Amino acid sequence: MIDIDTLLAWGAAYKKVTAGEVIFREGSNCTFYHQLVEGKVRWININEEGKEFVQTFIEPGECFGEFPLFDDEPYAAGAIADSDAVIIRLHKPAFHQILKEDPALHFAFSKMLTQRLRFKFLILKELANHNPESSISTLLKYFKEHQKNICTKCNKLQLTRQQIADMTGLRVETVIRTMKNMQHKGRLQISRGKVYY
Amino acid sequence: MIDIDTLLAWGAAYKKVTAGEVIFREGSNCTFYHQLVEGKVRWININEEGKEFVQTFIEPGECFGEFPLFDDEPYAAGAIADSDAVIIRLHKPAFHQILKEDPALHFAFSKMLTQRLRFKFLILKELANHNPESSISTLLKYFKEHQKNICTKCNKLQLTRQQIADMTGLRVETVIRTMKNMQHKGRLQISRGKVYY
DNA sequence: CTTTTTTTATGAGTTAAGTCATAAGCTTAT
DNA sequence: ATAAGCTTATGACTTAACTCATAAAAAAAG
Incomplete structure (x- = not known):
């Protein structure tokens, strides 16, 4: 999101995290602007039964956990390193100054x-509709678009059935069955478990 | 959101709409910044079966339909006057200029x-959780907070069971049954159909 | 003060997603 | 190359929300 040189010039620092490491927790307070440099981060809520709901997967170049920078409330969701990752962090006041000056x-x-x-809005509309097929295809469509910005040569979906389930509140089995069904109807091209487009 | 005098100074104009009138449609293009002055507006998506999903109810002072002002994509949801209402509209370039100067x-x-x-994030997490009680109580909690900003003396919820259903993707019957159950468990104070807090 | 409309209420039956169990197919690591 | 672990696959059963129908209560309109 923000140019790395600019961030460094304002005193930002790199931080390495290992897969599974908690970057910040839902409900805790925030002192940094976070931007992903390398790897993958998932931005999640955990329900009473310990089940994760993935709000978004964060890709390099994207920022995350930005709400508290504006409204001073605690984090609405926690961030976990989905792979080994490098993040860059800038102190809140410096972030405000950057926005002000640019x-x-x-x-x-x-x-x-x-x-x-x-x-x-899009995903909420789908979830409220209680139609697994349309939830999944909306998610896939979004990821197809989104992936283009990150990896221009990708021709297959980088999400597992489990990840799709975690972002739609469905169960893996439901996602698998629904996607099988979509394939039968010719609405998806699946080869060796992977979705191609 | 933006001071009305400021909007008028920049050439904004009032527009009266009657209950049920479409202010803008999902998917159409945008040339105005919209702010509600009086009445109530609902910001909605309509699914294949014609069922409405209400993303938000807009109260006086709030703006709506603002996404296209930034990303030039079509409206993600349509706006309908929920009651007779007065809105104030400002042309897109003027809106940009205001932000730039302030x-x-x-x-x-x-x-x-x-x-x-x-x-x-909050409501999506709840919907994905497939727990009507927690979806409803999250919504009620939000509206309790939100209502304070609009009507300080309100002590009862201004939402019908149908409206709660329309914002959670549940059916009226489910909302009614769930709320009855919450009342029995002492988690809600209902008197003559209205929720008090 | 009626009449009409909206909102809340409740029962019975259906259905689609969840649950649980089990296994096969791919990857990755040692 | 084999084992371990993750991912996809599939069947049988359960359950909770949806559907439809009907009615009482409350609010709005005349």
């Missing part, structure tokens, strides 16, 4: 926020 | 966006 960057930031809201 | 206002706008995202 209106174009602030606008880009607002644009990113609205795009995240857009995705939430 | 960094503090832009910051307040970003804060509003993150708060909306926060609510989406």
Whole structure:
């Protein structure tokens, strides 16, 4: 999101995390702007039974945990390293200063926020609709678009059935069965378990 | 959200709409910043079977349909006057200019966006959890907080069971039954159909 | 103060997703 | 190359929300 050189110039520091490591917890307070440099992060809520709901998978270049930077409330979801990863962190006041001094960057930031809201609107509408097929295909469509920004040569989906389940509140079995069914109807091209597009 | 005098100074105009009137449609393009002055607006998606999913009810002072102002994509949801209402509209370029000239206002706008995202995170987590009681109580809790900003003397919930159903993707009957059950467990105070808090 | 409309209420039956158990197919590591 | 672990696959059973139907209660309109 923000240029790494700019972040470094403002005193940001790199931090290495290993797969499974908690970066911050839901409900805790925030002092940093976080941006992913390398690896993968999942931004999650955990329910009473310990089941994870994945709000988003974060890819390199994206920021995460940004709500408290604006409204001073605790984190709405926790962040966990989904793989070994490198993040870059900047202190909150410096982040505010950057936005203040660069209106174009602030606008880009607002644009990113609205795009995240857009995705939430989309997925929420689908979940409320209680139709696994349409939830899954909306998610796949989004990831197809999203993946283009990260890996231009990717032609197959980088999500497992379990990850799809974790982002839609469905069970793995339901996702597997629904996707099988979509394949039979010719709505998905699956080869050796992987979705191609 | 934005001061009405400021909006008028920048050439905004009032528009009256009657209950049920479409203000803008999901998927259409956007040329205005919209802010509600009086009445109530619902921001909705309609599924294949014609069932409405209410993303949010908009109260006076709030803006709506703001995503396309930043990313130039079509509206993610449509807006319908839930009652007779007065809205104020400002042309897109003027809106951009206001933000550019007033960094503090832009910051307040970003804060509003993150708060909306926060609510989406919250409700999405609940919907994915498939637990009507917790979906409903999360929604009620949110509205309790939210209502304080609009009507300080309100002591009862301004939402019908149908409206709760429309925001959670549940059926009216399920909402009624679940709320009855919550009352029996002493988790809700209901008197003559209305929820008090 | 009626009449009409909306909202809340409740029962009975259906259905689709969840649950649990088990196994086969791919990857990755030693 | 073999074992271990993750991912996909499939069947049988259960359950909780949906559906439909009907009615009482409350609010709004005339």
